[in-house]
Amino acid sequence: MSNTTKNTATKEYGKSTLVPKLRFPEFRDADGWKSRRMGELFFDRQESGFSDLPLLSLMDKEGIVPQENSNRKNNSNSDKSKYLRVVPGDIAYNTMRMWEGRSALVGLEGLVSPAYTVCEPQMGVHSLLFSYYFKTPQLIEQFRRFSQGLVKDTLNLKYSAFSQITVPIPTFPEQQKIAECLSSVDELLAAQDLKVDALKTHKKGLMQQLFPREGEAQPRLRFPEFQNGGEWEDKSLGQLIEIASGQVDPKQPPYRDSPQIGSENIESHSGKLVNVRSAGEKGVISGNYAFDENDILYSKIRPALNKVASPAFKGICSADIYPIRPADDSLLRGYLFYLLLSQEFLDYAIRNSERGKIPKINRDALVAYKVLIPSPAEQQRIADCLTSLDDLIAVQTQQLEVLKDHKKGLMQQLFPTSEEQDTP
Secondary structure (H helix, E strand, O other): OOHHHHHHHOOOOOOEEEOOOOOOHHHOOOOOEEEEEHHHHEEEOOOOOOOOOOEEEEEOOOEEEEHHHOOOOOOOOOOOOOOEEEOOOOEEEEOOOHHHOOEEEOOOOEEEOOOEEEEEEOOOOOHHHHHHHOOOHHHHHHHHHHOEOOOHHHOEOOHHHHOOOEEEEOOHHHHHHHHHHHHHHHHHHHHHHHHHHHHHHHHHHHHHHHOOOOOOOOOOOOOHHHOOOOOOEEEEHHHOEEEOOOEEOOOOOOHHHOEEEOHHHEOOOOOOEOOOEEHHHHOOOOOEEEEOOOOEEEEOEOHHHOOEEOOOOOEEEEOOEEEEEEOOOOOOHHHHHHHHHOHHHHHHHHHOOEOOOOOEOOHHHHHOOEEEEOOHHHHHHHHHHHHHHHHHHHHHHHHHHHHHHHHHHHHHHHOOOOOOEOOO
16 A cells, blocks of 8 residues: 555544554554544443442542542542442543543442543453553543533533544554553552552651650660660750751842752652752742751741751752751751651641641740750761661662653553554
8 A cells, every 4th residue: 555545544534544653563564543433432331320339439540449448538429329330341530630631440340429421341442451541641632622611620521522532543452462561561660669668668667766755765776786875865956956047138149049949849758859949940039048068958837748858058948948957066967857857756846836827837846846866876877777768769769760751651652643644
């Protein structure tokens, strides 16, 4: 077939149309994917009156799960007679949020809210494959275009509009091959995600043992070389730290070109800095304090978020941040960082926050915190241990991100876009 003939065929409904950039060897000589309307591929499952079935929720990450496992408040109506039945193999989507790709493969029988649309796959449709396909940018754009409403919050994609969307699909064997490939990547992602979560849980438990609990004179776990080191010294945090004071002008050099840290730049519980930009880039004009490589940055607002950072560089920070440094050599900077991240200090900060519209811990409450500290040598040992664990978490998290990028790249190549015309 000539290029001219093939390009003409792309305009005819049901003919060979597109091919992805990447195809498995056994399908490289096969015809292009053929266009079909969603209404041919999926029927609208409208089955109600099954009130005895369990209630399900659609989660962004976990997909369709029992409502009691969703950690969401149950706002469902006590009368479930109008709720829709779903069965394994269906794809359910949020009618009001399909323009965001809010859909999931169903793995268990149950009920979903009438706010969902339930897509029942027809013969020759591999629903696992389409659960991935529905997450691709090209289809999400189609879902947005076919959704009805004036603004995003009112957009909805009812089945009548969904059924008119045209999508290129391969033969069932090729659908199955793609689905198996992506499913295998998801299994690797899930295993890596569990590994990262396990390390974070281990760190949390370790920190609870390395710092004394309230009312105790020493921690439950000490390194062998310090087990006969005696009780820790009892002091207030105000005796051990200094808090920077005196504002600087972020519009003037050198502060204009310095990194500017606000509470939004500190990741909860981890101490990781994200999306850092200069004061000039952020358009900051006032209310900032200078910090240097000796300071720990502690977010005073919403202390329950536990935002503490150890930047080790010079910059400026917003008035929502306390730049804190050790007052002398009796307190090590690395130990101070983990002390402020500890569960004991977190509980204290939450209890002693001002109860305004935005909870915050003031300076007086911060410096009044009673802290038990060991010798500098033991502080260093604790800080080194936790730093090594943080480094391991960072490595495993990076491997997780690499897998996510790999999956994203695979999906971009395994599903065709409108530019990828069938070629000889």
